[in-house]
Amino acid sequence: MVAHKQKVAIIGSGNWGSAIAKIAGFNTARHSDVFEPIVHMYVYEEIVDGRKLTSIINEDHVNTKYLPHAKLPENVVATPSPEEAARDATLLVFVLPHQFILNVCKSLKHALAPDAHAISMIKGVEVADKNISIFPDVIEKALGIPCAALSGANIANEVASGLFSETTVGYRPHQRALAEYYVKLFDTPKFRVGMIEDVAGVSLCGALKNIIAVGAGFVDGLGWGGNAKAAIMRIGLMEMRRFALEFFKDVRPETFTETSAGVADLITTCYGGRNRKCAEAFVKTGKPFNVLEAELLNGQKLQGTETTRDVYEFLQSRGKIEEYPLFKTIYDISFNGLDPKLLTERL
């Protein structure tokens, strides 16, 4: 079946990209029957303590900027050029901030092997002109290759430390064979990879949970306790699923209620995570989100409020916003001055 070994390229090298590179390097070495041993990783070049980040990674085997406490395997090789990282690659792992995807895809287009395929770990959705897209679709369209999705309850530092986690691969109809490569590339005794035939569901879980985490943070800021927080999470999970089933094809409802990408990641994100934290501070301090982002996140972006706005604008453009009362309320509290105390009034 397999004509040649899979050549893996990781496009991205932030906190999560580095954690996943650690696992991929471990598994390509372990499964040398399936994979070429070297994992190329595209690293946006920066100078860190007077040295190039690619040099630090290739010489010291640690990403001192984004994942300083984990050793990367020596078969993970950093390069500052996306084309070079992806040269003849058959298996691309996209794990970079979504605003860079289209440009990176342009530079990759002619570097790939003819039978290349991809998996996206990018959170968020793209909204434009009354349309909403998941990033695996954006990548498929840009590169003309199939693209799956991976998402789960995966705080990067915990995964990199070897603590137990699960994750979920969502694959396209009839592409289970490709999904099995992703399981082989990422599954370890401490990082359990499940799979489900549902790219859109897995992607949307990773995006929409951040909206609910903002709502959960409001509950924390209000001091409403554990019952109210669990209620917001439950109602949020149902609204996430309804949204996916209404606007995307081939979505499987159980992706939301049964997988690590769904219910488990929602739990992790609503109890940890920066969206929850900033939303709590929003209620307690009354400061707007852009101020809190600058004060609390040390340069990181707040995905939850961005996705809240994207989804709100999409639903507005379709005349459907009233059917998603929790999404709407979280938007109105975040951006329209609605009193957080009214969080549950429309539910």
Add this chain to the structure above:
Amino acid sequence: MVAHKQKVAIIGSGNWGSAIAKIAGFNTARHSDVFEPIVHMYVYEEIVDGRKLTSIINEDHVNTKYLPHAKLPENVVATPSPEEAARDATLLVFVLPHQFILNVCKSLKHALAPDAHAISMIKGVEVADKNISIFPDVIEKALGIPCAALSGANIANEVASGLFSETTVGYRPHQRALAEYYVKLFDTPKFRVGMIEDVAGVSLCGALKNIIAVGAGFVDGLGWGGNAKAAIMRIGLMEMRRFALEFFKDVRPETFTETSAGVADLITTCYGGRNRKCAEAFVKTGKPFNVLEAELLNGQKLQGTETTRDVYEFLQSRGKIEEYPLFKTIYDISFNGLDPKLLTERL
């Protein structure tokens, strides 16, 4: 349809019983077309600060022992006799520790109205002679009246404080009309009651979640972080559902994944609650559970480990324990000296 108004009796007056009495008193007064205004409550008589607890409740309208910070409505009337509380009652609410149920039912048998029906808020399961029963079935059998179930993400003190919560009524096939009484009796703007045709599922959620909370507490004690905890909760939810579907009739899988009784209560219990707390201490201190119970719980019982043992013994007797690896591992850590670090080895 309704020949006469519903006469409500609450059998039990602990922390949760008192919180629910507060709501029931509010709603019987509000819906005087459906309910007799007085709600009788059976209170196990105790002397508190030199006065009878029933007198304190009836004169001061507060249960100083079990719910000291909430005012009870004046139409909630305490009595030390279960028969008297239930005299001519049509709607019984069972909310007392399970070890007292059979004796109390005996004393009620001849007090009830001919068309009486009941709802149980009792957690746990009864295991005897290779059989497992939910308490609504025990009550149905003992009294010969239909019995529904109520369970949800309902920390009693939060409910009593008027903080937002949801809960779930599970009703018997063809008894939606009775379920509507329970919704009417309990639903308020801050306590939202959903209903589902699934008594066993709702009851089992309330019992089995406590096993998973023990597992979640082990994760906390081990310091394994948010990914591992969410994974144990997800795997636990799936094991709970599988157990219910295998051993009970008419279970609806979505009770576990979609309702407040299911996923929401699991979340609340795995982040708050005494089972989680004691299990964390179990890992950190190495003390056995009976010692921790005495040290940490001030006389309360640890339901999680009791249910862990009940379910383990039932599954053993049926030769099915190997099919429930998380339940088995939590039992083995709790009672067989298995190292907590091996929590995920069999999953």
